[in-house]
Amino acid sequence: MPEGDTVWNTAQVLERALAGRELTASDFRVPQLATARLDGWTVVESACRGKHLLLRMATPAGEKRTLHSHLRMEGAWRAYDKGQRWAARPSHLIRVILRTTGPVAVGYHLHELKIIRTADEHTLVGHLGPDLLKPDWDPDEAVRRLSAKPDATIAEALLDQRNLAGIGNLYKAETLFLRGVWPWTRVGDLAKPELDGMVDLAHRLLNANTGRWTQSTTGSLRRFETSYVYGRRAQPCRRCGTAIEKKDLGERVTYWCPRCQKAPDKPKPEPQPEP
Ligand SMILES: [Zn+2]
Numbered sequence: 001m002p003e004g005d006t007v008w009n010t011a012q013v014l015e016r017a018l019a020g021r022e023l024t025a026s027d028f029r030v031p032q033l034a035t036a037r038l039d040g041w042t043v044v045e046s047a048c049r050g051k052h053l054l055l056r057m058a059t060p061a062g063e064k065r066t067l068h069s070h071l072r073m074e075g076a077w078r079a080y081d082k083g084q085r086w087a088a089r090p091s092h093l094i095r096v097i098l099r100t101t102g103p104v105a106v107g108y109h110l111h112e113l114k115i116i117r118t119a120d121e122h123t124l125v126g127h128l129g130p131d132l133l134k135p136d137w138d139p140d141e142a143v144r145r146l147s148a149k150p151d152a153t154i155a156e157a158l159l160d161q162r163n164l165a166g167i168g169n170l171y172k173a174e175t176l177f178l179r180g181v182w183p184w185t186r187v188g189d190l191a192k193p194e195l196d197g198m199v200d201l202a203h204r205l206l207n208a209n210t211g212r213w214t215q216s217t218t219g220s221l222r223r224f225e226t227s228y229v230y231g232r233r234a235q236p237c238r239r240c241g242t243a244i245e246k247k248d249l250g251e252r253v254t255y256w257c258p259r260c261q262k263a264p265d266k267p268k269p270e271p272q273p274e275p
Contacts, residue, residue, distance in 0.1 A: 002071040004166025005209040007051045008133045010077050012211075014046035014134055015057060016081030017103040022055075027097040037100065041065070047126040049134075050165030056118050065120035067109040069096075073251060076108045077164050100261070132166035134208045139203065143195045148187025154198075156185050164199065166206055173255045174217040174231040175202045182263045183247075183254045189264065231254040 002010075021116050026038035040060040046175075047054045055067040069075070078088040081103055089108040096107040116124065127146050130138040142164040143227070157163055158172045167175075176183050179198050181190070209215045216226040218238070228238050234244035237257040247254045 001074070002051065002073075002144070003171055003206065003215065004048075004051060004131070004133050005215065006213075007053060007071060007166075008046045008210050008212060009065060010071070011046045011053055013079050014053070014077055014105055017105055018031050018043040018055070018100065019045055021100040021102065021179040023098055024101055024106075025097075025099040027099075029095050030038055030110075033096075033113055033115065034114060038064075043098075050128045050131055050161050051114075051168075052112075052125050052128075054121060054125075066116050066118045067119075068112060068114050068116060068119055068124055069107060070112040072111045073252075074238055075110045077105060078108070079105050079109075080120035093186065097224050116170065127167040129163045130162050130165065132164060132203050137203060140200050141194065142199050143192065146195055146199070147192070150186060152187050153184045154181060154187055155183035155252075156189060158198075158202070164202070169201055169226070169251075169253050170215060170230045171205055171217070174205060174228055177229045177255075177257060177261060178217070180260055182261045183256050183266065229257055231255070 020043065020178040022040065022042045023038045026036065026041060028036050037219060038057070042059055043058045044056045044064070044100060051070060053069045053071070055069075057065050057067065059065060063240065068138060069077070076088065078086070078087055086106055088106070093108040094106055095110045095113060098105040098107075113122075130136075130142045145163040149157065149163075152160070155172055156178065158167050158175065159169070173183075175198055178201060179194070180197070181194070187195070205217050214221050217230075220223060220226060229244050232255060233242045234243050236242065237244055239260045240257065242257055244255055245258055
């Protein structure tokens with residue numbers, strides 16, 4: 001699942017390739033936009049909010065429009081120079097091609113492709129919580145939103161983009177490991193300083209990986225050394241040597257160390273009086 005930093009990096013790729021340029025042709029390969037034509041539109045800027053990509057453009061008549069896309073699990077945008085081979089993904093996964101006289105942008109396996117008025121972007125992203133990768137990041141608001149649903153598990157709550165926007169399975173698993181928190185802990189059972197620390201850590205981990213594609217939470221960029229628990233099922237914990245565990249729930253995969261992230265002790269049953 002692409003995380004906020006991947007989406008942020010993708011927005012930068014589109015910004016560098018397209019911003020300020022006029023589109024000479026567009027080719028949408030999704031039914032809802034099959035007849036859309038963007039030739040003559042000028043790309044104003046490429047932005048993102050949480051995991052939503054927002055390509056802002058001006059029509060020849062000067063109206064402001066946004067091409068929205070979402071990467072979900074496997075989506076990607078690539079920019080190619082003129083004449084460069086489109087090698088990133090098989091061509092049947094192409095959902096949109098945006099051409100200029102220079103670079104061409106190709107969107108693979110994208111979801112929620114739609115064109116809206118830029119003034120209406122809030123209808124798509126207005127529900128999102130504070131964005132971990134934005135200058136206006138607001139940790140207090142993120143903690144307030146997390147705390148409002150005390151019965152959610154912390155693993156679910158960190159992924160819920162309405163609480164805070166940008167965390168996927170990787171940063172969820174790594175943050176919980178580094179804080180020593182069992183993924184199924186109820187949010188309501190975590191004290192506010194713990195939530196503050198967790199949100200602050202997630203913020204630092206994501207921001208450390210903007211500007212490069214290799215995601216690392218350990219500080220190492222070497223293969224197989226970039227994470228503590230994520231992607232390391234059955235391998236020894238880097239702290240205690242215990243085998244890392246993994247639980248798969250559809251798109252929500254969780255990795256954890258059963259020793260460093262212990263489940264809270266169950267309350268002992270009341271002693272029964274002797275008959
Ligand atoms: Zn461990």
